[in-house]
Amino acid sequence: MARLQKDLEEVKVLLEKSTRKRVRDTLSSEKSKIEIEIKNKMQQKSQKKPELDNEKPAAVVAPLTTGYTVKISNYGWDQSDKFVKIYITLTGVHQVPTENVQVHFTERSFDLLVKNLNGKNYSMIVNNLLKPISVESSSKKVKTDTVIILCRKKAENTRWDYLTQVEKECKEKEKPSYDTETDPSEGLMNVLKKIYEDGDDDMKRTINKAWVESREKQAREDTGF
Numbered sequence: 001m002a003r004l005q006k007d008l009e010e011v012k013v014l015l016e017k018s019t020r021k022r023v024r025d026t027l028s029s030e031k032s033k034i035e036i037e038i039k040n041k042m043q044q045k046s047q048k049k050p051e052l053d054n055e056k057p058a059a060v061v062a063p064l065t066t067g068y069t070v071k072i073s074n075y076g077w078d079q080s081d082k083f084v085k086i087y088i089t090l091t092g093v094h095q096v097p098t099e100n101v102q103v104h105f106t107e108r109s110f111d112l113l114v115k116n117l118n119g120k121n122y123s124m125i126v127n128n129l130l131k132p133i134s135v136e137s138s139s140k141k142v143k144t145d146t147v148i149i150l151c152r153k154k155a156e157n158t159r160w161d162y163l164t165q166v167e168k169e170c171k172e173k174e175k176p177s178y179d180t181e182t183d184p185s186e187g188l189m190n191v192l193k194k195i196y197e198d199g200d201d202d203m204k205r206t207i208n209k210a211w212v213e214s215r216e217k218q219a220r221e222d223t224g225f
Helices: 002-017 021-046 048-061 165-173 184-198 201-223
Strands: 069-071 076-079 083-089 101-106 109-117 120-126 133-143 146-153
Touching (some): 101 133, 109 146
Parallel strands (some): 069 120
Antiparallel strands (some): 083 146, 133 146
């Protein structure tokens, strides 16, 4: 995370020094990608907290039976004009008591808890839905070996290209941009190298100057001077 923050600061310095539109557009795109990566890492850390919080009310309403909780990761989904439908396959789920299948909705999330199914509990938490849903009009259905979660779209007749905002950002980040590697620092270096190679003498002097100033600034921060 610290490396990403330093990359972001460096791009911001270069943006301040750049005057050419093409270069500024390229640096702005790289800045957005780094910001998305930082956001995704922060969301991954924060997702652990809702899981703990959501288990507490469930324990008050109906304590979990002996056994461990399995996180559900396999599911399918589709949509209609009014609903986004998530399909979860759980063998025998139609045979457990109705109160053992619980779903809690918020405007941008839902969590499913199935208790005491073949001696295990099953949990699925989905945060950051792509668009808002109507909590009051959302529901669940239990069919043979399947739980269907029905998220009522707040804005009907709108298409969801992804289920969650994080999925959308990850897919957009995968779009090719020069020859970016998995390491964000390497990707930034490749972008700057491309700009430097394509630029004229003035652009090369500008990049060199901004690069030196950025390195000096980081050195001062690292040493505390």
